[in-house]
Amino acid sequence: MLSINNLHVKLGDEDKQILNGVDLKIGAGEVHAIMGPNGSGKSTLSYVLAGRDGYVVTDGSATLVGADLLAMAPEVRAAAGLFLAFQYPVEIPGVGNMTFLRTALNAQRKARGEPEVSAGDFLKLVRDKAKRLQIDADMLKRPVNVGFSGGEKKRNEILQMAVLEPKMCILDETDSGLDVDAMKLVAEGVNSLRNAGRSFLVITHYQRLLDHIAPDVVHIMATGRIIKTGGPDLALEVESNGYADLLSEAY
């Protein structure tokens, strides 16, 4: 599904190198987690994959189902099936949540040569998916993320994921700022989307999210590289021992 090879990235406006040769392969239907200390490059990796400005790829490649991801505009990546759940979902005053979702869905469908979804069908689709995430009608009517609590914003990200039905979902610290109940709700939302054709990359600081979204593979990232890869046990090891042991092993 997603294949990242020797990815090197620096910040566009300075010489600071952030990613120093990331290698990662995620198969269809797999859930991978990336853990790592602050500043290890986890969020940068997610932004570079989604196509945010301000980063320069100096070496390496990233492909989604064989297509060169790095050559595509952000909207083309989305239509190709990539989805990034933001760590800090953006507030957009003046744009209604429903308008936003419908515009996004139909833009993706149009790009893929599929017919647009009618207003009536769309309403039904969203209501059904929103209900499962306990998102009420009022939240759908309000401008995108404006006045939403931290938990509401994250649930709204998962709602977008559910409506857009991407192939490759990247969750950037979706657990940050959530209380236990909100985290469970988000995790349930994610789990309900798991299937053989959809893959996940879950970026997190803490093991606790992984109690709810069980990963197949866990990677540890530090100083812009994957320094260790293992099974779910690796996350537990980090939780009890911290990153220090792993970091010293790596150097």
Added chain:
Amino acid sequence: MGMIQSRQDQLAARIAGQVPPLGLADARADALDRLAVTGLPGKRDEYWRYTDPMILNEPAARKAAVFDASDETPIFGAIDRLKLVFVDGIFDASASDPLDLAGVQIDRLAECQGSDHWAGAFYGVLEKAGQTPVNRPFAGLNSAFAREGVLIRVTGKATKPVSLIYIHKSDSSDVMLHHCIKIERGAEMTLLESGLAGARFNAVLEVELCEGARFHHIRAQGRNHDRHEVTHLFARLAAKALFKSFTLTANGALTRNEAVIDIRGDDAVAYVAGAAVGDGKFHHDDTVFVTHDALRCESRQVFKKVLKNGAVGVFQGKILVKSGAQKTDGYQISQALLLDGDSQFLAKPELEIYADDVKCSHGSTSGAIDETALFYLRSRGVPVSQAQALLVLAFLAESIAEIEDQAIAEDIRSRLEGWLARHDH
């Protein structure tokens, strides 16, 4: 002294050979007398600091190519309305509906002598009052010389809007229109204005709202590029009156819209709003003066401009709260979205308050498109041009929200969508 002389000279050149129409002679003579004292404005006048009046001062209109807007359905086309058509500033009876609407008396300024008509004691009165504390010479010029316009007296609730439609057929037409509207106690009407009036256009609209009267005004200026336009809207509100005016401006080399709102009666409400979009040779000036002179009144000014390729936006907005106008609630916001580094927004918000128990706020901002929001939309699959249009419309939405009628608001919104699609580069 030299400057004063030059103002008089400009006036003399501007009006040389022109004779005021015969009707409403006293009001016109008075306007001319006032004008003789002030002359025409100059660039060094504080009130014209951000907008050069030179082209408006010139004796003849500069040529403006006749604009073909047939790629768009006419605005307000779906609204049931009474249509009054002016071609290059001359009323066209054959293209207009009969001047017949229940509860509304409509006459032509061109046919009004004054003495036996309600407008005889009305014409120019609010314009004259609006010359203090700031001179507005183009409004005086209009009162002195305008031959055409409508005189509307509303005694009931108008069943449909009165729609003034301007058509531009000559590339050198120098148009002046003067409209007078009096809305009697408890009466209500909506006035629509649309179309391209001429190469140069000077418009005055005087509106008097008696107790409990309601007036809605929605104006669409555009889309011709070469026009030079100066408009004045004078309104006076009695107790419990409601006044709402919205202006859409698309394109235009020079547009100066002045609104002078005088709130005289308690518990009255006045909203003025505008959305302006310009690309390239575009200078757009909103100059607003709201005076609160009564208890518990509310006023709002909401102005938004989208500017690109060197377009210039100006906002001069003032709220004056006179002593005794307690419990005033005044709000003013002016914002510009600069789509590139070449465009400019010049804003002068002012509050002058002589009462101690009032709530007044003002804000003015200019900025670029929010890149984070743009990326967020694109990351969900929305193409960059569509994402930009969504964000621009979202920016303008607060001003469009000032329009009460949803069908009209939606029409305005779709015009802006069309403009954005045409200027998407």
